[in-house]
Amino acid sequence: MAKLRVGVVGIGYLGKYHVEKYASLPEVEIVGLVDIVLERAREWAEKLKVAAQADYHELLGKVQAVSIVVPPDRHYAIAKDFLMAGCHVLLEKPMAASIAEADDLMATAKKKGCLIQVGHLERFNPALIAAQKKVSVPLFIEAHRLTPFRDRGLEVDVVLDLMIHDLDIIRHLVKSDVEKIEAVGVPVLSDKVDIASARLRFKSGCIANITASRISFNDQRKMRIFQPDSYLTIDFAQKKAAIYYRHKIGSAERPSITMETIEVKPGDALQMEIQSFVRAVLQRTPPLVSGEEGREALALALEINEQIQANLRKIPEIVSFYQNC
Numbered sequence: 001m002a003k004l005r006v007g008v009v010g011i012g013y014l015g016k017y018h019v020e021k022y023a024s025l026p027e028v029e030i031v032g033l034v035d036i037v038l039e040r041a042r043e044w045a046e047k048l049k050v051a052a053q054a055d056y057h058e059l060l061g062k063v064q065a066v067s068i069v070v071p072p073d074r075h076y077a078i079a080k081d082f083l084m085a086g087c088h089v090l091l092e093k094p095m096a097a098s099i100a101e102a103d104d105l106m107a108t109a110k111k112k113g114c115l116i117q118v119g120h121l122e123r124f125n126p127a128l129i130a131a132q133k134k135v136s137v138p139l140f141i142e143a144h145r146l147t148p149f150r151d152r153g154l155e156v157d158v159v160l161d162l163m164i165h166d167l168d169i170i171r172h173l174v175k176s177d178v179e180k181i182e183a184v185g186v187p188v189l190s191d192k193v194d195i196a197s198a199r200l201r202f203k204s205g206c207i208a209n210i211t212a213s214r215i216s217f218n219d220q221r222k223m224r225i226f227q228p229d230s231y232l233t234i235d236f237a238q239k240k241a242a243i244y245y246r247h248k249i250g251s252a253e254r255p256s257i258t259m260e261t262i263e264v265k266p267g268d269a270l271q272m273e274i275q276s277f278v279r280a281v282l283q284r285t286p287p288l289v290s291g292e293e294g295r296e297a298l299a300l301a302l303e304i305n306e307q308i309q310a311n312l313r314k315i316p317e318i319v320s321f322y323q324n325c
Helices: 015-023 038-048 072-084 099-112 126-134 158-174 269-283 291-313 315-323
Strands: 004-009 028-034 051-053 065-068 088-092 116-119 140-146 178-187 193-202 207-213 220-226 230-235 240-247 256-261
Touching: 004 015, 004 269, 015 028, 015 038, 015 065, 015 269, 028 038, 038 051, 065 072, 065 269, 072 088, 072 099, 088 269, 099 116, 099 291, 116 269, 116 291, 126 158, 126 230, 126 240, 140 158, 158 178, 158 193, 158 207, 158 220, 158 291, 178 291, 193 291, 291 315
Parallel strands: 004 028, 004 065, 028 051, 065 088, 088 116, 140 207
Antiparallel strands: 140 220, 178 193, 193 207, 220 230, 230 240, 240 256
16 A cells, blocks of 8 residues: 655654654655754755655655644645645644634635644643543633743743643533633733733633643643533643542441542553544545634633733723822
8 A cells, every 4th residue: 555645844853853754654655754943944954865855845745645734824825835735734732823824724624625733732641542531521620831931932922832732632522602701811921921921711611721821940831621520630741641530438427438549551651643634635634723713722822811901901901090099
């Protein structure tokens, strides 16, 4: 059987791992690697004995599928060109800079008969995969995604960089539209918002409180999901999950709480993401994280950012109010 011809555009911190995962799959043939810093592409291309290019246009028409792992402001133009060439696309998050761009990409994919999978990596985290089977009626969700400050991902704010992971996961679990958003955030070490908090109310009645920060001293990626008869904890970093149940034992006046560790099977999230994309392309099945889902997570992130910016514009008024108290 002929192998799937793939390419990777963007061989930076994350892109090199895409290359590594594709190289491990027997059903894949890597045709070429692209990076505007040609030496980065050449380093991996020489190991795999494939072509290295500085211009992604060199791959158009030569590959059937591509990973696009470049700064978000370049997602739309590059993805559009590959889709127009009839190429299936694995596009890192956020999928585009605007809803108009996301909609155009999906329309182009439909017209050309191509798949778009959006790289919401945490959807492949083994802890989430195991825990989501226990999710029934989410009533209240708390999510914290905190990282130390790093010199990457700064092309976007913390909502589009980090919080968008939890927005995608929560939408996937709650399966209801958002009816109200309250959000605040501030820049700290960059010229964009570095710490943000959002409160979402869903039409189902579920409420989610989400905090994202890229100025923390420690890494933390945790979520708690409260339900009528139980609550779950998910530690994405440690790949652990547990569920707590309320029990009435005998004639005791108060119920007790018991904890059950959820079995989490070992797994490499990026490996599973790449395998899922390849399988979807070869079998022509819907990707696990579709363009539509990527678009909805983006829309929610942009709405949160609108509220944050509106609140930032009020800061002089707030300061003045307290100074005059």
